[in-house]
Amino acid sequence: MGSPCTNTTHKHGTPTKPQQLVKLTVYLGSVAISLGAIATIASFVRSEDESTAVIERPDAPLSELTQIETFTQAYLTANCNPALLENTQTIRVSGHLVNGDNRQAFSLIKKRPDQMLFTIDHASHEMTFGVSGDTVWRRIRAPQHDDRFALIEGQEAESWLGQRRFFDRTISTSLGEGRITAIEVTNWTGADCLKVSTLSADGAAVDILVDLQTLYPIVELEPTQDGTIKQTRFSDYCDADGMLIAFDIVSLVEGEQQSRIIIDKASIISGVLSKLFDVPRSLIANQSDSTCQALAVKSKSG
Numbered sequence: 001m002g003s004p005c006t007n008t009t010h011k012h013g014t015p016t017k018p019q020q021l022v023k024l025t026v027y028l029g030s031v032a033i034s035l036g037a038i039a040t041i042a043s044f045v046r047s048e049d050e051s052t053a054v055i056e057r058p059d060a061p062l063s064e065l066t067q068i069e070t071f072t073q074a075y076l077t078a079n080c081n082p083a084l085l086e087n088t089q090t091i092r093v094s095g096h097l098v099n100g101d102n103r104q105a106f107s108l109i110k111k112r113p114d115q116m117l118f119t120i121d122h123a124s125h126e127m128t129f130g131v132s133g134d135t136v137w138r139r140i141r142a143p144q145h146d147d148r149f150a151l152i153e154g155q156e157a158e159s160w161l162g163q164r165r166f167f168d169r170t171i172s173t174s175l176g177e178g179r180i181t182a183i184e185v186t187n188w189t190g191a192d193c194l195k196v197s198t199l200s201a202d203g204a205a206v207d208i209l210v211d212l213q214t215l216y217p218i219v220e221l222e223p224t225q226d227g228t229i230k231q232t233r234f235s236d237y238c239d240a241d242g243m244l245i246a247f248d249i250v251s252l253v254e255g256e257q258q259s260r261i262i263i264d265k266a267s268i269i270s271g272v273l274s275k276l277f278d279v280p281r282s283l284i285a286n287q288s289d290s291t292c293q294a295l296a297v298k299s300k301s302g
Contacts, residue, residue, distance in 0.1 A: 038093055038108060038110075038245065038246075038249065038261065038263070039165055039166060039167050039168040039169070039171075039172075039245075040088070040091060040166065040167055040168065040240075040243045040244070040245055041079045041080070041167070041168050041171065041216065041217075041237075041243065041244040041245070042079070042080045042081045042082075042084035042085045042088065042167070042171070042242075042243050042244075062185065062192075062212070065183070065194060065212075066183045066184055066185065066194070067183070068180050068182075068183060071180070071183050071194070071196070072170070072173070072174055072180065074215065075170050075171075075210070075215050076171070076174060078214070078215045079170075079171070079215055079216070079244070080171060081242065081243075084242055084243055084268075085167070085171070088112075088243065088268055089111060089112050090109065090110065090111045090112070090268070090269050091109070091110050091166070091240070091243070091245075091266065091267070091268055091269065092107070092108070092109050092266070092267055092269050093107070093108045093109075093110075093245070093263055093265070093266045094106065094107045094108070094263070094264055094265050094266075095247075095261060095262050095263035095264045095265070096261075096262050096264065097120065097259065097260070097261060098259075098260040098261075098262060099259065099260075104120055104121060104122060105120070105121045106118065106119060106120045106121070107119045109269075109276075110164070110166055111274065111277060112166050113164075113166070114131070114132070114133055114164045115131060115132050115133075115164070115274065115277040116129075116130070116131040116160075116163060116164055116277070117129070117130050117131075117276065117277060118130075118163075124142060125140055125141060125142035126140075126141045126142070127139070127140055127141075128141070129152070129160055130277060130279070131160055131161060131163065131164055131277075132277045132278060132279055134161065135151070135279050136151070136152040136153075136156075136157040136160045136161060137149060137150065137151050137152060137279055137280060137283055138150045138151075138152055139280065149280045149282055149283050150283075151283050162202070162204070165177070168217060169198050169200070169206060169208055169217075169220070170196065170198070170208065170210075170217070172200075173198060177200070177201050178198055178199055178200040178201045179198070179199055180196055180197065180198055181197045181198065181199050181205075182196075182197040183195065183196050183197070186209065188209050188218065188219065191212075192212055193209045193210055193211055193212055193218065194209070194210040194212065195207050195208070195209055195210075196208045196209075196210055204222070205222075205223065206220050206221065206222045207220070207221040207222075208220050208221075209221070216234070216237055216244070217234055217246075218233070218234055218235075219231055219232065219233045219234065220232040220234075224253065228253050228254055229253070229254075230251060230252070230253050230258070231251065231252045231253070232249060232250070232251045233249070233250045233251075233252070234246035234248070234249055235247075235248045235250075236248040238263075238266070240266035240267055240268065241266075241267050241268040242268070243268060245263065245266045246263075247262065247263040247266075248260075248261075248262055248263070249261040249263075
């Protein structure tokens with residue numbers, strides 16, 4: 001069944017089979033890259049009768065929209081409600097990860113500026129990845145077992161850290177998180193659009209194709225380490241408490257689908273405590289013990 005929002009507004013607790021856990025972790029590694037795409041566009045405003053009022057795209061000539069300053073202003077005018085941009089702190093999203101015939105329920109909470117919780121239901125157990133600042137951790141929870149925690153480091157941690165972005169890439173650049181380097185007119189599926197080249201704060205280069213009529217992102221093009229281009233396509237933009245979110249996100253590499261995220265529900269929420277995102281105490285204790293041991297060894301060797 002399709003989304004009703006289509007075209008809106010023109011370490012106990014491990015599974016019984018360790019191989020399944022390893023396979024899931026690898027799959028989540030690829031999905032993690034797509035979670036950053038679940039960013040908000042502060043677009044719609046509520047009128048008194050609870051209907052949505054559409055903000056029309058500014059009537060700027062196409063040639064002027066290729067100028068970074070003009071495009072940024074037009075994009076923010078069409079897609080950004082200043083009150084929502086300033087006041088929105090937390091968003092909750094739930095839906096399904098689709099991999100062939102396999103569908104797995106997930107929930108995602110993002111809190112500005114750099115906190116995130118992503119939980120996936122894997123039938124026999126529930127796996128949660130947490131990001132708080134520069135720390136990434138994992139919890140595995142299963143019935144009749146103690147929770148199992150682990151710190152995530154290295155390349156896997158980097159992939160999760162890149163998912164903390166709260167607003168879409170263009171709005172983020174206007175907030176000083178990265179920058180737009182160039183804009184040009186291009187073609188996508190037979191229609192003209194704008195290609196907006198961006199450079200994130202961590203140096204990642206991503207091209208965003210933007211619809212000329214709505215100024216909504218329609219696809220992101222990101223180079224991978226092996227030289228291929230990953231496409232992340234956005235569709236079914238829906239209003240979530242006054243903010244726009246793409247409810248269907250598909251990632252492909254060389255035409256092959258890597259992951260699909262279908263969002264069932266999204267809402268702006270208040271009252272979420274930062275404590276919810278804190279690194280589990282047991283991991284902090286382990287970190288402290290490891291640090292003390294390392295210092296003791298260094299002291300003896302010196």
